Amino acid sequence: MNIGEAAKASGVSAKMIRYYESTGLIPAAGRTDAGYRVYSDIEVQMLRFIRRSRDLGFPVEKIEELLALWRDRSRQSADVKRLAQEQIGGLERKIAEMQAMKDTLQHLADACCGDHRPDCPILADLGNGPGTTNNRALTRFGP
Amino acid sequence: MNIGEAAKASGVSAKMIRYYESTGLIPAAGRTDAGYRVYSDIEVQMLRFIRRSRDLGFPVEKIEELLALWRDRSRQSADVKRLAQEQIGGLERKIAEMQAMKDTLQHLADACCGDHRPDCPILADLGNGPGTTNNRALTRFGP
């Protein structure tokens, strides 16, 4: 299997396969006489592992740890679970952060009539800092 | 006001103020004879506007549009509202994406007993692709 076939089979682009090799995430692949990289099923499986981990939002740094555990037949599942839970925690933090942004924006958008007139509580808030949404005297403000 | 004071007053770091100037997001500040940048209240207000927009997740590209509307006294609030709703939509998409990751991970973590034994449905899933969580025959698999 050359890199293109491995890419198709694993869902990781050829570009990224080379990148992962260059950073040491995966070992250097074998080469043909012409210098083409060659991949076996086991390497494709490792690439799929990486792809799936990325799809779950793990940063490459954590995938390194996951791969080490994957290879280690005497691993403790507690270690894997810990990594997963850390990732869940990180996702929860980001979700909460974005939810807060969304709620604020939704609140502002709800207060904006969205017509042809220039008065806009959204701009008023952005220009004056949080908590001024209800100050109608400021809704006309620009710079 | 020099750049340090403007940074404190606006919540935007001096580093970022220079960056915004270099990319044209804000006009070039005036200078003292010695070459120090000088900022007036109105410029600090613009920086606060940018800061607040960033806090709501707007990319700088969109902030450019928001700033243009802010300056335009004959703007239509509908244009502002549209930008806000696009941003809300983008946030919703990202939240849903991360929520899906989290749910999958939570499901896998729940299935992992997390003890000293190597058997781990999380690794099994990562190694074999989605949907194999219940295949107990595979939970021991490594590379």
Next chain:
DNA sequence: CTTGACCCTACCATGATGGGAAGGACTATC
């Protein structure tokens, strides 16, 4: 033997931010 599809390396770009170095400017204290 040509053509097209693939592979190789090496470099550049992203987006928003921080870090740091080298050198000049201002301010407060002695």
Next chain:
DNA sequence: GATAGTCCTTCCCATCATGGTAGGGTCAAG
């Protein structure tokens, strides 16, 4: 005035994962 410390300036580098491009080699089918 001198000196120390803090600020400013510009310029370069790093992040993180990914894509793009350019220039050149390889392979397989016609």
